[in-house]
Amino acid sequence: MTIRGSLQRRGTAGFDPRLPRALHPGAWWVWAVGLATAASRTTNPLLLGLIIGVLVVVVNARRSDAPWAGMFRIYLLAGLVVIVLRVGLRIVFGGPYGTHVLFTLPEIPLPDWAVGVSIGGPVTLESVMAGFYDGLRLATTIACVGAANVLADARRLLRSVPNALHEVGAALVVALTVAPQLVESLLRVRRARRLRGGRSTGIRSIPGLMLPVLADALDRSLALAAAMDARGYGRLTALPARARHMTSALVLVGLGGVAVGLYGLLDATSPGWLGLPMLAIGIAAGAAGLWLGGRRVARTVYRPDPWQRDETLVAGAGIVAAAAMWLAGTIAPAAVNPSVMPPAWPVLVPVATVGILIALLPAWLAPPVRLAVTTAQAHSNGQARTGEA
Amino acid sequence: MSVIRLEGATVTYTGAASPALADVTLEVEDGGLCLVAGATGSGKSTLLGLMTGMVPHFTGGRLDGRVLIGGRDTRTHPPREIADLVGRVGQDPLAGFVADRVEDELAYGMEQLAVPPGTMRTRVEQMLDLLGIAELRDRPLRTLSGGQQQRVAIGAALAAGPRILVLDEPTSALDPTAAEEVLAAVRRLVDDLGLTVVLAEHRLERVIGYADQLIRVADGRVTSGTPDEVLREMDRVPPIVELARLAGWTPTPLTIRAARRHAASLRHRLLTPDDAGASHVTQPADHAVPARPILTARGLSVTYRDLIAVRAVDFEAAPGVVTVLMGRNGSGKSSLLWALQGSGPRRAGTVSLDGHDPAALEPAAARRLVGLVPQTPSDLLYRETVSAECEQADRESGAAPGTCIALLAELVPGVEGARHPRDLSEGQRLALVLAIQLSASPRVVLLDEPTRGLDYAAKSRLAEVLRSMAADGRAVLLATHDVEFAASVADRLVMMAQGEIVADGPARDLLTASPAFAPQVARILAPGPWLTVADVAEALAAASSGSAPPAANSAPAADRP
Numbered sequence: 001m002t003i004r005g006s007l008q009r010r011g012t013a014g015f016d017p018r019l020p021r022a023l024h025p026g027a028w029w030v031w032a033v034g035l036a037t038a039a040s041r042t043t044n045p046l047l048l049g050l051i052i053g054v055l056v057v058v059v060n061a062r063r064s065d066a067p068w069a070g071m072f073r074i075y076l077l078a079g080l081v082v083i084v085l086r087v088g089l090r091i092v093f094g095g096p097y098g099t100h101v102l103f104t105l106p107e108i109p110l111p112d113w114a115v116g117v118s119i120g121g122p123v124t125l126e127s128v129m130a131g132f133y134d135g136l137r138l139a140t141t142i143a144c145v146g147a148a149n150v151l152a153d154a155r156r157l158l159r160s161v162p163n164a165l166h167e168v169g170a171a172l173v174v175a176l177t178v179a180p181q182l183v184e185s186l187l188r189v190r191r192a193r194r195l196r197g198g199r200s201t202g203i204r205s206i207p208g209l210m211l212p213v214l215a216d217a218l219d220r221s222l223a224l225a226a227a228m229d230a231r232g233y234g235r236l237t238a239l240p241a242r243a244r245h246m247t248s249a250l251v252l253v254g255l256g257g258v259a260v261g262l263y264g265l266l267d268a269t270s271p272g273w274l275g276l277p278m279l280a281i282g283i284a285a286g287a288a289g290l291w292l293g294g295r296r297v298a299r300t301v302y303r304p305d306p307w308q309r310d311e312t313l314v315a316g317a318g319i320v321a322a323a324a325m326w327l328a329g330t331i332a333p334a335a336v337n338p339s340v341m342p343p344a345w346p347v348l349v350p351v352a353t354v355g356i357l358i359a360l361l362p363a364w365l366a367p368p369v370r371l372a373v374t375t376a377q378a379h380s381n382g383q384a385r386t387g388e389a
Numbered sequence: 390m391s392v393i394r395l396e397g398a399t400v401t402y403t404g405a406a407s408p409a410l411a412d413v414t415l416e417v418e419d420g421g422l423c424l425v426a427g428a429t430g431s432g433k434s435t436l437l438g439l440m441t442g443m444v445p446h447f448t449g450g451r452l453d454g455r456v457l458i459g460g461r462d463t464r465t466h467p468p469r470e471i472a473d474l475v476g477r478v479g480q481d482p483l484a485g486f487v488a489d490r491v492e493d494e495l496a497y498g499m500e501q502l503a504v505p506p507g508t509m510r511t512r513v514e515q516m517l518d519l520l521g522i523a524e525l526r527d528r529p530l531r532t533l534s535g536g537q538q539q540r541v542a543i544g545a546a547l548a549a550g551p552r553i554l555v556l557d558e559p560t561s562a563l564d565p566t567a568a569e570e571v572l573a574a575v576r577r578l579v580d581d582l583g584l585t586v587v588l589a590e591h592r593l594e595r596v597i598g599y600a601d602q603l604i605r606v607a608d609g610r611v612t613s614g615t616p617d618e619v620l621r622e623m624d625r626v627p628p629i630v631e632l633a634r635l636a637g638w639t640p641t642p643l644t645i646r647a648a649r650r651h652a653a654s655l656r657h658r659l660l661t662p663d664d665a666g667a668s669h670v671t672q673p674a675d676h677a678v679p680a681r682p683i684l685t686a687r688g689l690s691v692t693y694r695d696l697i698a699v700r701a702v703d704f705e706a707a708p709g710v711v712t713v714l715m716g717r718n719g720s721g722k723s724s725l726l727w728a729l730q731g732s733g734p735r736r737a738g739t740v741s742l743d744g745h746d747p748a749a750l751e752p753a754a755a756r757r758l759v760g761l762v763p764q765t766p767s768d769l770l771y772r773e774t775v776s777a778e779c780e781q782a783d784r785e786s787g788a789a790p791g792t793c794i795a796l797l798a799e800l801v802p803g804v805e806g807a808r809h810p811r812d813l814s815e816g817q818r819l820a821l822v823l824a825i826q827l828s829a830s831p832r833v834v835l836l837d838e839p840t841r842g843l844d845y846a847a848k849s850r851l852a853e854v855l856r857s858m859a860a861d862g863r864a865v866l867l868a869t870h871d872v873e874f875a876a877s878v879a880d881r882l883v884m885m886a887q888g889e890i891v892a893d894g895p896a897r898d899l900l901t902a903s904p905a906f907a908p909q910v911a912r913i914l915a916p917g918p919w920l921t922v923a924d925v926a927e928a929l930a931a932a933s934s935g936s937a938p939p940a941a942n943s944a945p946a947a948d949r950p
Contacts, residue, residue, distance in 0.1 A: 155489060170487075177489060180531075192768035194732040195761050196825065197753030197785045211771040215811060220484055226447050227485030231549065232472030232501035300503050302496030303510065 020368040022064070025152030026160060027311035027366075032148035034318025035359055038325035039140040040266045042336045043133040044346045047325075047356065048140045052076075054360045055147045061363040063150050064370075075146025079139025086135030090127045092119060098126025098341050129340045160305055164247060164293025170233070178220060185216045243292060250289025257282020314362040324355020391416035392553055392585050393440055397454035400435050400444055408609055409435045412454070415604065415613045417587060419552075422579045422599055424616070425589040426623070427606030428844040429814050433589050436606055437557050440587055441477045442468035459552065473502055476546030478556045480842075482538040483531070491533075491541050492517075492526045498549035516544040519582075520574050535718050536567025540574055547578070553585045554578065561591060561842055564717045564870040565906065572596055591844055594627030594873065594909050598644035617641055625845035628873055628909045631922040635929070648913045656917055659928045682707045683864055684729065684759065684833050689738035691724040691888075698724035700888040701738070706833060706864040711855055713875040713896060714868040715906060716885035722868035723764065725885070726835045729866070730761040742833060753785065759833040760826035762819070764841070767811065769822050775813070776806030778821065779828075786829035797824035800854055816847035823854070834858060836867035840874050852878040876900055876908040876920040896920075 039051050056072075063069040091105070096118075107120040155176065161169040189212045198208055228234075261279025264270045328351040329336045338346040394416050401408040410432045417423050417440075427433040438444035442463040445452045456463045459474040468477075476498075479485050488494040495516050499509045517523040520540045525533060530541065539559050546554060556575065560568035576599050578584045590596050597603075603619040605612045612619055617640060620630055629648055633641045636655050642648040682705035691699040699721045706712060714722045727733025729740055731747030732755070740746050747755040763769070772778045779793035786792070797804060800820040804813065810821060819839055826834065836855075840848055848871070855878050859865050869875055875882065879896035884906070892899055900920055901911045911920050919925050 159493075173487065177486070181483075188763075188765065189768045191727070191732055192763050192765075194752040195730070195756060195763065196769055196782070197751075197756045197829070208771045212768050215767075222447075223479065223481070223484040224487070226443055226468075227477070227479065228487055229447065230441055230443065230468045230472060230475075230477040231487075231498035231546070232469045233487075235469040235472065235501055300500055300506055300509065302493065302500055302506070302513070304506075 020370045022153065022156065022305065022369060023062070023151075023314060023366050024160070024305040024307050024311045025154075025157040026305075027307070027314045028152040029148045029157070030315035031318030031359065031362060032144045032151075034315075034320070034322040035147075035356075036141045036144035037265060037322040038352070038356065038359075039137060039144060041325050041329055042352065043137055044336055044338055044349070044352075045133060045136055046346050046348050047336070047352050048136045050348075050353065050356050051140050051321075051359075052079075052143055054356055055143050057360060058363045058366075059147050059150055062366050062369060064153070066153060068154075069150050072143075072146055072150045075143050075149075076139075078146075079142045082139050082142065083132060083135035086138070087128055087131040090131030091123050093117065094121065094123055094127040096122070096124075097130070098124040098343075100125035100343065102128065125343055126341045129343055133338075133340065156305060159301060162290040162294050163299060164251070164290045166294075166299060170228075174224060178217070178224070181220060182213065182217055186213050189213050189216075247289050247293035250285050250292065254282050254284070254286020254289055257285055310365060310367055313365045317359045317361050317365065321355045321359040324358070325352050328352035328355070392419045392459055393417035393587070394457040395439065395454070396457070398439060398456055399453040400432075400439065400450055401453075402448070402450040405450075409450070410439070410606075410611070411609045413439075413611045414454075415611060417553075417585060418602065419585055420579075420583045421585060421601035422576070422596070423585070423587045423602040423604060424593070424596055424600040425587060425604045425606060426593055426619075427589075428625070428846055429816060429842065431606045432609045432611075433606045434557060436604070436611065437555055437587065437589055439463070440553075441475050441555050442466065442471050443477070469501075472498065472551070473549060474551050475553045475555060476543075476549065476551040478539070478542045478546050478554065478559050480558045480561055482535075482542035482559075485542060486530050486538075486545075489529055489531070490526075491522065491528055491530060494530060494541055494545050495548045498545060502549055504549070512548050512550070516548045519547075519577075520544045534567060535563045536570045539563065539567075539571045543571070543574060543578075547584075553587065555587045557589050558591060558842075559588070560595070565872055566717055568592075568595065568870070591842070592627075592871070592873070594629055597627055597630070598647075600643075616643060628922055629913065632910055632913065632925060635922060635926055645909065645912050652913050655925075656914055659914075659917065659919070659925065659932055680707050680709065684740070684742045686729060686740045687738055689725065689728055689740065690736040691721070691728050691734055692736045693734070697888050699728060702888070702890055704729070704883075704890070706866055708832065708862045708864050709859050710880045711859045711865045711867070711878050712881045712883060713879035714866060714883050714885060715870070715872075715875060716891075718870075720885040721888040722885055723837050724888075726761060726837050726866070726868060729833075730759050730835055731755045732761070756826065756831060757786070757829045758831055759835065760829060760831035761835040762822050762826055762837065762839060764837040766819050766822035769825065770810040770818070773809060774806060775804055775808050775810055775821060778810055778825065779806070782825040782828045788828045788830070793824050793828040796827050797821055800824055801850070814847075815842035816844075816850070819843070819851070820854075827858075831863070833864045833866070836865070838869060839867055840869050840871045848874055849877070872900070872906055872908045873921075875906075876911070877923075 035051055035055065039048060042048065059072050063072070101122045101124050104122045105120040107118065110117060110119065155173065158169045158172055186209065189209055192212075193205065193208055198205065257278050259282070261275060261277070261282050264272075264274030264278055265276065325336070328349045331351060332349055335347055335349045336352065338344050395413050398410060398413045399408050400410045413436070425433055425436060435444055435448075438448060439452070439456050440458065442456075442458070444450065446463075446467045452464065458466075458471050461471055461474065463471065486494055487497050492513060495513045496509055499512065504512070517526055520543060522537060522540055522544060525537060525541070530538060533541065543554070543556070543559070554575075559575075560571055563571065572595055575586055575588065579586050579599070588596060597616055597620075600616050602613065603616040605619050605623060612622065620626055620641060626634075629643065629645070630641055633648065633651075636651065638648070638651045642651060684704075684706040686702065686704040689699055689702045689704065690697070702721075702725060704725070714725070716722055724733060728735045728738075729747075731740065731750065732752065735748060740748065742758045745758060747759050750758070770778055772781055775797070776794060779797060780790065782788075782793040783790050794806065797820060800823060801817055804817050804821070810818060813821065823836075839851060843851065852874065855865050855867070859880075867878075875896065879900075882892070882894065882896040882899040883890055884892040884899065884903075892903075897918055897920060900907055901915065901918055907915070908920055910922060910925060911917075914925070919928060
């Protein structure tokens with residue numbers, strides 16, 4: 001209770017950075033994408049392991065108590081599955097790759113047309129290492145996305161979408177709301193099927209299940225659409241046709257540019273002009289489109305997440321990690337992507353290590369999160385008391 | 390000054406032969422509570438829809454005449470353009486929520502209307518206080534109770550600053566206590582803020598006392614006036630008005646407080662002078678110890694993860710008895726019904742029916758023992774027409790072809806077999822599902838909240854159906870929040886709280902004992918044992934004829950003034 005008293009809602013002005021609050025979700029995404037960029041440019045297991053370690057520490061330090069906040073381990077598990085698959089595939093379909101044979105599997109002879117493919121045969125250290133490095137890199141990228149998902153509230157991120165994308169944001173919010181309701185109504189209808197003595201599993205039960213669920217979903221959508229309209233959704237958003245087309249064209253070009261630019265950045269083998277320049281063009285076009293589209297939309301945002309010093313620091317930490325990895329790649333390419341043929345011991349690259357460790361700082365830089373548990377408990381206790389009275 | 394003005398409004402839905410509302414001219418005065426009454430399908434929802442612009446913008450159909458909301462014509466202003474004038478609250482608050490947290494939901498309408506951030510902030514705080522939901526501000530909407538959700542929905546509609554609030558049966562899904570909570574909030578808005586509130590409510594008895602204007606909708610025709618005037622021409626009226634008519638009280642009292650002033654003399658008339666202290670009331674439940682129970686449950690527990698819905702309940706149901714299960718939302722009523730039927734989860738305990746445990750049987754065999762009509766009856770329906778549903782039910786039940794349709798005709802005459810089940814009224818749909826379940830001729834019939842969305846006429850029809858099912862030797866068990874309905878139908882009352890049975894006994898004793906769960910007649914005539922107007926009429930007849938039937942065991946020792 002004392003905590004609650006002292007942790008009243010923040011104002012936007014004159015804030016104390018150390019008061020618990022939720023960081024702008026965009027900051028977490030920039031930080032995580034920075035680390036993912038770093039991870040995608042290296043196969044060095046020491047550096048990748050370090051990135052995963054950083055993710056784990058930061059997630060544990062700054063995750064909220066929202067229902068999805070405990071999901072990080074699922075992303076880690078998915079990464080593990082990826083590694084196992086990659087290594088497994090290399091073992092089974094390895095082929096003659098490298099010279100350090102670890103053991104030999106019985107080889108299955110394949111017909112002539114399957115030239116270049118072999119099943120079984122000698123398993124080399126090189127092919128296992130290559131599989132492991134590849135898998136670990138992908139697993140680390142997955143973990144980065146997972147960390148962003150766990151640390152940033154998707155709904156809050158949607159609230160910060162620019163005005164021009166408001167419709168898209170609203171549609172996503174509605175989808176997020178309706179999806180659990182659909183699952184609920186499916187469960188309810190399945191249970192109800194038993195009441196008629198019908199089957200609730202198997203192909204033949206599908207019409208009996210799907211019709212009520214779909215009818216229910218349709219009713220819900222109509223009710224929601226009516227409720228949104230009654231509350232002023234879509235008011236004063238009429239844009240002249242020319243401006244609307246211009247907006248969509250700019251946004252599309254922007255998205256394309258961003259996609260190509262990101263690909264260029266993530267793939268170290270693509271030509272340099274495909275990276276940063278394309279990304280910059282894409283962002284510029286997208287921003288222009290959003291500005292144009294958002295100009296006429298009269299709508300305000302309730303308690304928007306402010307972008308303050310902490311947000312800049314957290315996002316900056318991720319960008320530093322990416323930049324350090326890029327720098328390390330130009331200085332010591334052999335250490336960032338250690339050789340598997342012949343196998344070489346991976347070593348820590350100083351520049352990249354420092355960069356990744358800087359990305360660890362958000363564990364302290366980001367303000368502590370407000371935990372809803374204490375307040376919710378206080379409420380439910382209060383309720384139970386009044387309920388019993 | 391009138392804030393809502395309908396001028397010759399006629400609404401005809403696409404494909405309908407006759408208009409849903411015909412030539413309606415009325416005004417709603419600024420400030421005050423305007424109550425809309427009418428049976429299901431009378432055009433009540435259409436009337437409310439006109440006042441929010443939903444009709445015809447969302448429903449389709451044709452509107453002739455004019456509807457002016459605060460001077461704006463709804464023909465040229467769709468609902469979003471009058472969102473700053475009218476707030477709308479529907480039956481199911483969850484269906485209208487856009488955000489997922491209380492605070493964001495309150496702000497949503499203001500965001501759309503581009504209210505400046507500072508104003509938005511203060512208004513959200515005001516709404517939180519006004520509706521008493523400040524401590525819920527961070528909670529996800531889905532975790533709130535029904536009453537809390539409905540208060541959030543009202544706050545969300547109000548936050549945008551409208552002067553008119555239109556509520557379509559906001560309490561139909563709530564238990565009496567939660568409904569009272571919502572209606573108290575509505576009354577405060579009218580009294581303290583001077584808002585204009587248009588409220589449609591099936592259970593008129595709860596709000597009639599606070600209404601300034603009553604609009605009656607019947608067959609597309611509308612009459613409007615003071616409650617006293619309009620009530621005079623209605624044949625289905627709240628128990629309090631019916632009692633006043635019976636006893637000849639004028640002017641008609643509309644609140645319990647007003648009626649209590651007349652009550653003392655009526656109580657005296659109900660008591661025979663020679664038999665002071667005992668009252669005359671025949672108790673239908675009084676065939677003392679009923680037959681051997683056909684359904685026996687022992688130590689029944691239902692849990693959902695760490696939530697205990699039903700906690701070690703022992704329960705028996707005897708043939709020929711209508712048992713009503715009451716208790717606030719979440720007290721375990723539905724879970725108990727589903728566990729008894731065998732289709733719902735059960736953590737521990739046994740259920741025995743004719744020596745069988747329905748949960749251990751195939752679903753098709755279980756429903757021949759015990760039938761359940763769930764809270765959303767439409768979940769059971771998936772065929773295109775009523776007759777197809779009925780034929781399907783006959784096959785499922787192994788009954789002779791035509792059984793189900795015959796049962797349906799008995800429950801509600803005149804449902805065309807070619808109609809789509811979704812187009813039926815709430816009452817007809819309930820009857821259809823009941824007929825489907827009865828086609829398997831189960832000996833125990835369970836109903837979960839059957840009165841939801843039913844008007845007075847449909848409810849009294851349902852009460853007759855339930856009584857005749859009991860008379861056929863079936864055990865009937867229903868969960869309901871509707872005290873007046875429980876009073877009219879129950880032999881035995883079981884009250885649940887926190888998954889346990891806290892009271893179990895003759896309905897009359899329990900309904901007169903608990904203030905929150907007492908029907909209006911019992912509150913007016915407390916401490917007398919009368920529950921319904923029919924009871925009173927019977928007692929009056931008995932008292933005037935002088936032939937005293939055996940005294941009720943629950944009669945008061947003395948009639949205190």
